[in-house]
Amino acid sequence: MPLQHRSQWARWMAYVAVFALIAAACGDDEEPATTAAAPATTQAPATTEAPATTEAPMEEPEELRPVPTLRIITKTAAAGPPRYEQARLIAESWTAAGVPTEIEPVEDSELGRRGFTVKDFDVYIIIYDPTTDRLDPENFLARFTTAKAVIDGSNLSGYTNPAYDDLYQAQVNATTFEERLAAVREMQQLLHDHQPLAPFIHIVIGGAYNSAGWTNATKSVGTPVYHFWNAIGLTPVGDPEPLVIGLTSGAQTLNPVVAATSEAAVVISHMYDPLLRIGPDGDLVNWSASDYSIDGSTISVTLRDGMTFHDGEAVTGEDVAFTFNYLVEKESPLYGGRLSPIESVTAEGNSVEIALSAPNAAFATTALAQVPILPQHVWSAIDDPSSFANDDPIGSGPFKFESRALGEDLRLAAHTDHFSPPAAPGLVWVEFGSLDGVFAALEAGEIDVLGDFVSLTQLAILEGAEGIAIESNTGHGVNALHYNMRREPFCDLHMRLALSMLVPTEDMIDIVYEGVAARSRGLIAPPLWANPDLNGVPYDPDGARGHLEAAGYVFGDDGTLYYPPSNADNRDMSFCAS
């Protein structure tokens, strides 16, 4: 979910230009520009600043290799203004400190491809949104393991540290919370010490709803207003009417097996029940399960009595077992991976026994609280779910499908037989062309809840509006830089530390977020899983220069930065993927 206001116009214009350019551009790809800065330097750099070489004073001065101009890849100014601005400020700061840096804005999909598919970047500025599954640290921590450091893996930085991998495995297989917490905190310490990633800001997430028409709101971790608990809890003040949510990202597929986005997962979670849910305070609460227990690698679940699907059929343990096997077998993008620790599932009446291949502390949060229970009597007949639209979804959730008009709205009605029926008679998602349209509709009372991820800064426009309540949370997402440790400059620990010390966090908070954002002290935001001993990397230009000089880098008179000469090379090149 993009966290910023998109300028539709600029995008459209950009596409016109793109189409005009395709004919010319579809020939041969250009060489990555990273190396382009190199050949300009044939003359020897000023030798005055080079470290004195006492051992071989008579030797010819070694020809120093310049550090190529660093490039930060980011979204375009049109597609992601906050991200672009932050990249710009960082590049300015690095250049000013003697590390020549440029920004390279690229289209969203190209950004994803270069980062996640082919790892063709120097520095990647990323905004990890505070999605529900990032409440558990697993999602972040897995991104620095050796297993994910492959060319199309999620370890963007290419950090490979066996000690980190061991800790990762230890926290996966931990049997107590304390054991897991200790490992998670130690991993954060390693990430802090080695800086494969520079986390700098946790955004403050805003939410808004029509408080004149609705009562009984709950504040939740993650998105403060738009969440499941408000969907069932918000109560109309006047006549019963459906809760209307306005958003710019339209409802996508209704098929849980092929769904691949967190937006789709949100919609699905209203029509389908998982066994557990993440409660408003971030703790796990029993949902379809009336009870569950974890004993090593065995999980026993008892289903709630009397649950029914929207078509009247009873929900049984068989359905749960079928669902888990089916989603793995059909390689569901959203849920298949979460269920992969399962070895076998057996069901008898209302009880389900799940055997994992090894103990897994995060399994309840990442799988049991996310995976929707599908009705076996519907899905067992569907061999190829990718060609099944599921345009009349049957789940057991508190809302049942009513109707959908693509690009307009999706309507759900209350499932009154549910054990936790919604207070309103229904729920409607309405799709808007722009975020301004959503704000205007909220002010006009046409919609009740803002459904987009926005920073609190963006909600300033609604401040003082009558009958509208604004809530906020410091998000558990993070704005950060991934250094590509596969490339020479970033394999060096001193370079990474120096660059992190040159990230102007306070300026970015003031300029980009108008003062409303939290400085990161580490990858994981407080309170639960964060390592309280960490205090981030402070902004320190002198310290940065010290690091670079200690490692042997040479600052040329003409502003060029040179790699250390071979006889004074004190760089620390550990933990880099090839």
Added chain:
Amino acid sequence: MTPYLTKRLGVMVFTLWIVVTVTFFLFRAVPGDPSLVLIGPEIEASAADSIRESFGLDRSLGVQYWSYLTNALQGDLGMSFRYRVPVSTVLSEKLANTAVLVLPAMLVAFGLGALLGSLTASRPNSRLDRLITQLFLSIKSAPSFWLATMALVIFSLSLGLTPSGGMTTPGAPRVEGFERFFSGDVLSHLILPLVILAAIFTVEPLMTMRTSMIEILNDDFLEFGHAKGFSRSRITLHAARNSLLPMVSLVPSIAGHLIAGSVIIEIVFSWPGMGREIVDAVNRFDYPMMQGTFMAIAALAILVNAVADIVYTYLDPRVRLT
């Protein structure tokens, strides 16, 4: 006549094939990875692979092209990556929404254009003539996104006369089927985009009508009518009938422009039609949807052209098909 029609049909099919082929390869030449756009930069390699596989993107371009072509011939345009429903289902819904906007706009543009054209032609270079032609030329010359946004700001946000966008009031009870297009709610949402779209496209019929009318008013047969003592209105009527011919040849080009022009209007007014769908599909690398929309528009333009050609032969006996 029949050989001509056969030939015409053959050319139509050939043109359509060219459009399908060019768009197929053009869209795939755009840098980026559809599976990443769909999931966002948060996925695992294995998930991306299985998505690419389920979209058929793991196969070679030639195989993809061949299967697209053979399926399209059987009326199967594939599943939208984004919605995961058949493209034809989305298309029919969006086409209906766009038709509700574009067809009336076209009728208004031509009706108003013909009317104002004959009015201005009967008094060329009068103050009224200059006022009307200048007005519609200015509307046409202004950037349409600016015009639409200004209309939205003035009539909707400031004066509150019209809804701010969309096709229906959010959360209002849904009217199903064909009747929905005649519900008061939809009509109130339609009025502003319709007026803007019609105003933009009135100038071509207007100027065409005006020019051919001025020409015809000086023709011998009308001179003769004057001599016979026909009333002014009767002469205008005769002239208008004869001036309508060039208007017919204008229809196909205006139809094409209208569909293209409605893209911008639909975005500004959040109208859930083809135009918005095209932009969304392009943004999200929804290949089947992109191809479907372009193919539908191309097919429409080709069809309208062919129909206009054929109709012309009936209206103007001098044109004969052989």
